[in-house]
Amino acid sequence: MTAAAERVAAPVPAADPAVPARRVGEARLWWQRMIFGAVLLAAAVVFTLPFVWLISASLRPREHVFAPGLAPMPFTPGNYAEAWSAVPLLTWLGNSLVVGIAAAAAVTISSAWVAFGFAYFRFPGRDLLFGLVLATMMLPFAVTMIPTYLIWSELRLTDTQVPLWAGNLFGSAFYIFLLRQFLLSLPREYFEAARVDGASYPQLFWKLAFPLIRPALLVAFVFEFKASWTDLLKPLIYLRDERLYTLPRGLKVVLDRFGYGGEQQWEVILAGSVIATVPMLVLFFLAQRHFVEGIATTGRKG
Structure with a gap:
């Protein structure tokens, strides 16, 4: 049989x-x-x-701020120079940056310490105590606002920036829960081996736990920095000196001066709002990879 015939006869x-x-x-x-x-x-x-729309409206002249459409016509970039010269935006930006970093760093480190204690140590009543910590999240800020103000007033710190961030030195129930769930996912054998090698409890935290939970720490830091950056209530309560204002408190001054109660210069208000928003966008894009990784990892391991 030829090769061609074999190919024909071969089963399909x-x-x-x-x-x-x-x-x-x-x-x-x-x-x-x-x-x-x-x-x-x-x-x-x-x-x-x-x-x-906010960016577009901030680049229009006063009479065209609320005109329909998204194109900034006529194009008026001088609104930003006017807003920058009308109020001390640079000072307020610096104050917000200092307060935001201090608040975020304080709550991240303190919450991580407490979370490490709840995750590593085993003692009677641990779960009950942790439940009480979580129960504090049910208390709205309005409940503790007056007692907290009286405490800072007794310490003569009401017209300073200290109350805007120092309360975070005692941690936050939300971040304690977040970081504890991350720490519970770490093998306990790592810490036991380090204890056998003579590591102290602070060394367990700083040299072993801290590097491993860095993504979760970054999530807590960014969350709290954003909360501090946009917080208006605390600066309204504690700050009187305009030189100490944070950016949200300063924008309230801009709104009062150039808004309904002032000269109706909405283009200045909108330009100030854009200036206040841009730093948070820059922060998110710089930390986006680690930030998203921290959220995804915490959710998966929690």
């Missing part, structure tokens, strides 16, 4: 029944991804649109 392999099903599954997965991407794109447009 049966079609794999799983191939059509696999192709249907791949097509379905592709459509699901397309729909999911379209939904994400629509949500991104909805959430981004107000900020785009």
Whole structure:
């Protein structure tokens, strides 16, 4: 039999029944991804649109601030120079930066210490005590606002920036919970081996736990920095000297001076709002990779 005849006589392999099903599954997965991407794109447009309008309106002259459309016509970048010269924005930016870093660092380190204690040490009543710590999250700020103010007043620190960040030295229930869940995911054998080698408890935290929970610490730091950066209530309560104002407190002055109660210069208010927003955007983009990694890892290991 010739080779051609052998090829003709050879049995044709049966079609794999799983191939059509696999192709249907791949097509379905592709459509699901397309729909999911379209939904994400629509949500991104909805959430981004107000900020785009803010930038556009801040670049228009006064009589065109509330004109329809997103194009800044006529283009007036001088609004930012006017806002910068009308109020001490640079001073307020510096105050917000100092207070934000101090508040974020204080609550991150103190919460990490407490979380390490709850995660590592085993003692009677530990779970009950941890439950009481979490229960403090149910107390609104309005409940403790007056007693806290009286404490700072007795310490003669009411017209300083200390009350804006020093309270974070006692930790935060939310960050304690977040960091404890991350610490519980670490193998206890690491710490036991270090104890056998003679490591003290502070060394366990700083040299072993601290590097391992760095993504979660970054999440706590960014969350608290953002909360401090946008906080208006505490500066309204404690600050009287305009030189000590943070940016939200300063924007309240700008709103009172140039808004409904003033000269109706909304372009100045909007320019100041953009200036206040840009640093947070820069911070997020700089820490985006570690920030997202910390959130995803904490959620997975928690």
